[in-house]
Amino acid sequence: MSAAARTLAQIAALVGGKVIGDGGVLIHRVAPIADAVDGEITFLANARYAKYLEGCRASAVIVGVGAAAGYIGRSRFAFLEAADPYVAFAKILQLFLPSVRLAQSRSSQAAIDASAVIEDGVTVFPNVFVSAEARVGRNSVLYPGVYVGDGAEIGSDCVLHPNVVVRQGCRVGNRVIVHAGAVIGSDGFGYAGHGEDRIKIPQVGIVVVEDDVEIGANATVDRATLGQTIIERGAKIDNLVQIAHNVRIGAHSIIAAQVGIAGSSKVGKHVTILGQAGIVNHIEIGDGAIIGPQSGIPKSVPAGALLSGGIAAAPHHEWLKVMALLPQLPKLWASVRSIERQIASLLKK
Amino acid sequence: MSAAARTLAQIAALVGGKVIGDGGVLIHRVAPIADAVDGEITFLANARYAKYLEGCRASAVIVGVGAAAGYIGRSRFAFLEAADPYVAFAKILQLFLPSVRLAQSRSSQAAIDASAVIEDGVTVFPNVFVSAEARVGRNSVLYPGVYVGDGAEIGSDCVLHPNVVVRQGCRVGNRVIVHAGAVIGSDGFGYAGHGEDRIKIPQVGIVVVEDDVEIGANATVDRATLGQTIIERGAKIDNLVQIAHNVRIGAHSIIAAQVGIAGSSKVGKHVTILGQAGIVNHIEIGDGAIIGPQSGIPKSVPAGALLSGGIAAAPHHEWLKVMALLPQLPKLWASVRSIERQIASLLKK
């Protein structure tokens, strides 16, 4: 994470921030607040880490507008105030990103079908497999073990990390990042009939992943039975997420780790679904909704809703008592209703 | 998904349905109801999509017996009535499946041990690894990145999608489909002793996957400590499911995505376990039981039981109140009991 050094003033100009202190100090690296030393810039990510400011040995600290006020003249480091300090932090990290060595050519140890189209600047590592009539756009990177099926299309400037699978006919947009082991285009889970007579419903649709999507490690996105499973532009999908056949994830939505979304459900735009939540099939989550961790969503959710369903764990012996009573809630209600009637009758007397 | 066209009457004969309307119309493709056009057959999958019948431009629609009655003479398309329209739909999809080009030979870029037995008609893609004394039966397909360990056996007509791992000694039956990234035969999670002195219990058993099983993408099936982890014939396992050591999954059971089944538990035949449910170790789920999504199953379940344990999410601010009160259920019960005693005493007076 080291690159050419820049002055704090140069950095501030690049990310749209304001220097409080010495803008001439040279910065060459970003580091965590507890570890940062001379020549490094750090970030006060969370109010609970403010205690670290006291002993901070960084040359500069990124903070929100006005947050430096209390420290002026008292700190040995400079501040970079930014309207959104988190965005400034991200941009500064990007400034100091080490350049990755990429061959921008095809490894002779990759298996690429003669009918596949690999555009200029693409890096194909060893052990990659690109099938017939597949296309990979300019400057994309296929790490070792990547599989691109028949006629699949990968856009430009994509990164497919090791062992990513994109099965036949699926379409991936531009600037898409797919993390290691993720599977795009596995068969949807569909059967007809029962028991011995159950038969597989062929899954002949595809997956469409639009531009600027990121998909986490070992996540799975099933192809549609017919038609398309769609992940709209800018959506971010975390590790080990399951997206079933014919689901649509709206633009810029955020799906945290281990969430499961069952078949044909539609998630709106700018939705946030937190870890381990589950969405049943054939429902709709409205735009901008926020779903808490571990929540079960059994029916459609209106736009903008803020839902929770997770249970906070409790001390085990207390929880055993709660669990014994929970199934008896209906009986408890009946008791209370009966008491209310008795009191009403007592009061009448 | 296009193949040779057939008349609707021919299709009806093949799937055992009845034509209402013009049996001579040529069909060459299956399409979703909202998209289907001339020459295509579609399927009314769900009553909620009946609205699409009005503007439907398909040449034919698959429906249940009697469902066409209301439309006769009014529709510009024909109907194919079937006893189980979903089964008819699946069979028609199979009719129109595009043929997949398979080499039915071993890629020179695969690594196959000299002692491995690869039967006739097997397709071995590049980057496949088949270890010593492994066997692969007739017409099976090993996609790129597949690993078959020492002495493992894969039956005939199997499909192992890219990057599937079948570790040493495991046995996979015939017509088994394993989706990309799934792992069969990883070590069970077993240790003896505590802390610093904890030691690994070698996992020397195997996994047996019987005929006609399907296992989802990135699912994991651990080998037995001793003996066998067994997935009986016809069971269908969805993506990201965890099956621990020494588990047995009964014939024709359905395990939806992200379910976890802990060590040594036995799931009966024809069981359905819905998404994200969890089954503790050393219990039995009786034949035909149905377990709802996100349910926790802490003890054995009788045959035919229908269990639920998932919580429906609620508006966040209301849920906070519920969560504050839930741990106090025992106190609430005590209050109600105390009130009942007071009322009894009041009524005596």
Place this chain on the structure above:
Amino acid sequence: MSAAARTLAQIAALVGGKVIGDGGVLIHRVAPIADAVDGEITFLANARYAKYLEGCRASAVIVGVGAAAGYIGRSRFAFLEAADPYVAFAKILQLFLPSVRLAQSRSSQAAIDASAVIEDGVTVFPNVFVSAEARVGRNSVLYPGVYVGDGAEIGSDCVLHPNVVVRQGCRVGNRVIVHAGAVIGSDGFGYAGHGEDRIKIPQVGIVVVEDDVEIGANATVDRATLGQTIIERGAKIDNLVQIAHNVRIGAHSIIAAQVGIAGSSKVGKHVTILGQAGIVNHIEIGDGAIIGPQSGIPKSVPAGALLSGGIAAAPHHEWLKVMALLPQLPKLWASVRSIERQIASLLKK
């Protein structure tokens, strides 16, 4: 699982147990209690399997101290009593482990960068990729499809099962086992800004996996944003677990399948987290805490706490009633409080 036979007395000496019965009997294999025959030793793993002792045809059975007393003179097999019979069982399994044939050399079908350092005795299978400046320590095994990124370090005596990914710069200690398909060092899930303007926060930290850790199949461990995600020595992580960026897992902790631990949370030493539990971000789980299955942990947990949050599933039609009432708990409380006031006022009269 067969190796050279040993007498029961020899085995007892090796594992620190006591023979009750014929110490001269030859043992060549370990088998499950229901299957074991002559020449085999078995293990009474669980009191519920004691029924199998009656018809047991093994030559010896491992039990706890004193457990053989009731059977002396009545059984046709010998007993091996051990202070911790489970530990004895594990050690005996290790005694009889079949030796695995390993080349201890680099396959010519592996792609190893010229600048990578591969120490003596390392086995590199075909289709492995080892990137620039990576290091792999003595006697480690890289199975097919393993990826070791730029500058990553793998210690000695490690086993990386097929298709394991260790991305650039990550450090894995000695005697670490990583099961098939696990990903170490995928990007943390971090973004700044909102909607269209959301940008990726580069994840430039690493993952450090200390000695004697085991990581399950298809588990994912994200690299830190800055700094390190750390899995301390001896921790055991099961299949499909998600460990987010900047998490620390303490020494000798046990994390069961499908658990998710969100960003920057710290799990103490000797902690046990059972299946499908979820830990929110930025909290601490104290040393020795035990977290029940499916529990949601929304705030820090003190050392030694025993927490549960899982719900036991109930018959579906009863559960529907409970679910209808659960959101009305606040109203129920209000009713009870109102009743209490009315009774107090009645009692005053």
